[in-house]
Amino acid sequence: MRSASPRLAAETSRLRWGGGARGRGTVRANPSSARRGHPLAVKRVVILGGGVGGVIAARELSRRAPAGTQIDLVDREGRHSFAPSYPWVAMGWRRPEAVSRPLLALRARGVRHHRAQVISIHPGERTVRTDAGELAYDYLLIALGAELDPGAIEGFAEGANHPYDLRAAERLRDAVRAFRGGRVAIGVTRLPFKCPAAPYEMALLLDAHFREEGIRHRVEIEFFTPEPYPTPAAGEAIGRAIESLLKARGIPLRAKREVDHIDSRNRLIQFKGNGSSRYDLLVAVPPHTTNAAVRTSGLAKEGPWIPVDPRTLRTGYDDVYAVGDVTKIPTPKGNVPFLPKAGVFAEGQAKVAAANILAGMVGTAGARWDGYGVCFLESGHGRAGMVRGNFYGEGPPIRMRRPSRVWHWGKVLFERRWMGSLFRKRI
Numbered sequence: 001m002r003s004a005s006p007r008l009a010a011e012t013s014r015l016r017w018g019g020g021a022r023g024r025g026t027v028r029a030n031p032s033s034a035r036r037g038h039p040l041a042v043k044r045v046v047i048l049g050g051g052v053g054g055v056i057a058a059r060e061l062s063r064r065a066p067a068g069t070q071i072d073l074v075d076r077e078g079r080h081s082f083a084p085s086y087p088w089v090a091m092g093w094r095r096p097e098a099v100s101r102p103l104l105a106l107r108a109r110g111v112r113h114h115r116a117q118v119i120s121i122h123p124g125e126r127t128v129r130t131d132a133g134e135l136a137y138d139y140l141l142i143a144l145g146a147e148l149d150p151g152a153i154e155g156f157a158e159g160a161n162h163p164y165d166l167r168a169a170e171r172l173r174d175a176v177r178a179f180r181g182g183r184v185a186i187g188v189t190r191l192p193f194k195c196p197a198a199p200y201e202m203a204l205l206l207d208a209h210f211r212e213e214g215i216r217h218r219v220e221i222e223f224f225t226p227e228p229y230p231t232p233a234a235g236e237a238i239g240r241a242i243e244s245l246l247k248a249r250g251i252p253l254r255a256k257r258e259v260d261h262i263d264s265r266n267r268l269i270q271f272k273g274n275g276s277s278r279y280d281l282l283v284a285v286p287p288h289t290t291n292a293a294v295r296t297s298g299l300a301k302e303g304p305w306i307p308v309d310p311r312t313l314r315t316g317y318d319d320v321y322a323v324g325d326v327t328k329i330p331t332p333k334g335n336v337p338f339l340p341k342a343g344v345f346a347e348g349q350a351k352v353a354a355a356n357i358l359a360g361m362v363g364t365a366g367a368r369w370d371g372y373g374v375c376f377l378e379s380g381h382g383r384a385g386m387v388r389g390n391f392y393g394e395g396p397p398i399r400m401r402r403p404s405r406v407w408h409w410g411k412v413l414f415e416r417r418w419m420g421s422l423f424r425k426r427i
Contacts, residue, residue: 042068043361046128046137048118050075050103051083052346053143053324053353055422060354062108066362071111072135074128078103078115080423081166083343085415087198087378089169091205092177096166099415101423118144121297123317128293139319139357142299142306143350144291146194146325146341152287153189159264160284163202164194175281176209181218182280185269188225189259190287194325194341196231197387199223199285200242201378206283207249208380221251224269224277226258233331233340234387238400245379245403259284288341290326303328310339310392311368313353321357323349331371331392339391344373370394376411377403384408 045061047054050073058073065071085099103113116132121142128135148164150156161172186203203223210216223246229239230246230253243253260272262282269277289295290304299306299315305328306315313321324346329339339345348369355367371392377385377400384407389398401407 042066042070043138044070044136045072045139045141045357046135047071047073047141047143048075048121048128049143049145049324049326050077050080051143051145051324052343053145053350054141055080055103055106055108056347056350057141057143057323057354058106058111059108059422060351061357062111064354064358069110069361071108072114072137073103073106073108073111074114074116074118074130074135075103076115076117078113080106082415082418083195084376084411086163086166086169087201087205089166090163090172090176090202091209092173096170099419100166101419105423105425107422107424118291118293121293121299123297123299123315123320126319137319139360140321141350141353141357142294142315142320142322142326143324143346144294144326146288147291148286149289150286152289153259153261155262155264156189156284156286159262159267160282160286162284162286163198164286172283176206179219179281181215182220183278184219184221184281184283185224185277185279186221186283187223187254187257188227188285190285191226192338192341193285193288194343196233196340196342197242197375197377199225199283200230200246202283203246203251204249204377204379207251221249222254222277223251224254224257224259224271226256228255229253231340231387233336233391234389234398234400238387238398241400242377245385288325294326301328310371311352312356312366313349313369314356319360321353323353339371342373342375344375345371345391348372376407376414378408378411379403382408384411386410 047057061071079100079102081100085094088094089096114132116130118130120129126137161175163169163172188199207221210219229236230242231239246253257271257274260270262269267279294300295304301307306322306326307328308315308322310329313323315322325341331339352367352369359366372390374388379385382405383403385403386401386407
């Protein structure tokens, strides 16, 4: 691949999940005063989850917390994977090891790593129990994300492929390589789900792949979703623009269709009260839920997700914060009642939550998150679109830049910068 231009490098250096290197809306604590020490006792911070929110919070706190602060990062896999690259893994453009790093390589001094499964969370007692032991905390940051729940739909595990984790992306890659023609059904099974643009991205990438293989005339592609139109949180105009991209590629959109069950033997998708659809290759977003420890913690309300303050990311407990896909955040001025679950937000939220934890430690100013986000939409043939704006419905409307090589290179540079700046090559 050719190198990106200096102009593009400068442009994409300003793009971050959450909206900028400074974390829009964030009032930072003074790191120099924190480093000089503070009369308060040494604090213990426990971070659950090694995804986007977890690694960003760990790095922020490791840089700015007072000397002696104990920071524990707990993750069951002990690895961080760059989820925006999963579709590239599914297309065979990336090896899994190229988009995954051990958490021990995280550039965050003084962080203690625990490869362990979270068993239970006890906010009243300020403890977390794992299969490797119990951790006490003064501040807790939950970044456990959304968990895939394929068993929630009969026949999903046997009949469907998806790119929502690395192993599944590899299986999808193999299925696509073996596919030589027939009917492809791709879509969303249940709401909510993380990375709202990903299934639409996969549809466009599959179309491009079959065209490059010279077999598109032997392939019928159909998209289904329970949504009224694509990515409703970004607004109807952007949703219709994505629908137009699908239509231009010969991919009809079947909206307001929720999957009831999948008959893998007969390769049939049964929708709730809305007919059925046949497939030869099924690519579908699995249902999502949360970690059992979250669901039984008392922090989740009216469902598996944790409600938090939209600005501070604080839960119902002053010493417990939650960020990213595990949260339930209302968007009163948006197009949907709750903020979508996307890595595009987790970085900014983690910076704000870390700043507020630090403020509680040393008495400095806290932070507020503004709902700003940036994400890419790959369309194949070396092009990508880009969506950015305020998802709280404040300020100018959310806008989408049409697919171009510029934004594809933007995502490539973003991937390189993320993996290179957060992780050491050797540990």
